[in-house]
Amino acid sequence: MLQVKNLQKAYRSKQVLHAIDFAIAQGEIVGLIGMSGSGKSTIAKCIMGLDKPSGGDILWNDQSLLKWSARSSWRQDIQIVFQDPRTSLNPRWTVRRSIAEPLRNYGSATEARIVQLLLEVGLDERYLNRYPDELSTGQCQRVCIARALALKPKLLILDEPLSALDVSIQAQMLVLLKQLHLSQQVSYLFISHDIAVVSELCERVLVIEKGTIVEDTTAIRLISEPKHAYTRKLLADTPTFPQFNQ
Ligand SMILES: Nc1ncnc2c1ncn2[C@@H]1O[C@H](COP(=O)(O)OP(=O)(O)OP(=O)(O)O)[C@@H](O)[C@H]1O
Structure with missing residues (x-):
């Protein structure tokens, strides 16, 4: 479905992403974990077309997202949710209008569909x-x-x-995300610096250090046999995994 190939990004002379390669298959939940500044959001922005890669390619069902002509067909297929919901929503729009807007642009914004979407997220x-x-x-x-x-x-x-939410709310949101994955048959690229949350939700995990993917493994293996020193450091910094905190 999604293939990121040799993705590179530099801001002026600073190389932020070095030859990033990974794929996400239909129905997968893939975590992307790394410390602040490691390049996680830059990957997301490149996939969404919000930032222009310096090299490499991003394919969606074998078509390059970097070619303008292919854009319209994938616009609906890939969506993003950001960290801070308050700055993501227009403060002057009601909930109805915020949800209706993408429906109006690409289909029909019926009241029934808006309410159905609210119910799906527990409102x-x-x-x-x-x-x-x-x-x-x-x-x-x-x-x-x-x-x-x-x-x-x-x-x-x-x-x-989940970063802007209290821990108890984070747990509720994790349950919601698991439910939606099943009911909507949607894949996730779940970006986080919290290895405990990622290992709870994701089947596969990519670990990124300074713009390079240093580990691509299952969540179970990540915790039981972390290969890279950076992964062990991430685990050691997480109170949930005291066994690594030597
Ligand atoms: N528009 C930009 N101009 C210049 N440098 C940028 C820009 N956007 C990001 N960077 C730099 O690229 C690097 C990676 O940033 P990015 O936001 O992708 O990291 P991150 O892993 O998502 O971090 P965080 O967990 O803090 O969100 C950082 O050093 C950041 O300062």
Whole structure:
């Protein structure tokens, strides 16, 4: 489905991504983990066309996303949810309008479809006329997820979607993301610096260090037999894995 091939990105003279290679198959949940500044969001931005790679290619069903002509067909297939739901939502738009907007652009924004999307993320029609500042941060993130799912994407890029939320809300959101993966048959690229959260949700995990993927393995193997020193350091820094904290 998605193939990232030899992806490179430099900002001026600073090389941020070095020859990134990975693929995501239909239905997979892939985690992308690394410390702050390692290049996770840059990969997401390159896939979404929000940033231009300096080299390499990104293929969606064997078509290059970097060629303008292919763009329209994948616009609906790949959606992104960002870290901070409050800055992702227009503060002057009601929940109804935020969710209706992508539907209007690409299909029909019926009230029934908007309510259905709200129900899928654990909200309901009582929220339709509310503004972001009348919602909790977790509820705002649910609205962002509903908006991202509106066009029935095949791949959802979740860029640190839980980082702005309290730990108890994070647990609820993890349950929601697992449910949506099954009910919507959507793949995830789940970006995080939290190895505990990634190992809870993801089947496969990519570890990125300074713009290079140093490990591509299953979540189980990542925890039981981490190969790279950087992965062991990430595990050691996580209280959930005291066995690495020597
Ligand atoms: N627009 C930009 N101009 C210049 N440098 C940038 C730009 N965007 C990102 N960078 C740099 O690229 C590197 C990777 O940034 P990126 O945001 O991809 O990291 P990250 O792993 O997502 O970090 P975090 O977990 O903090 O979000 C960083 O050194 C950052 O300063």
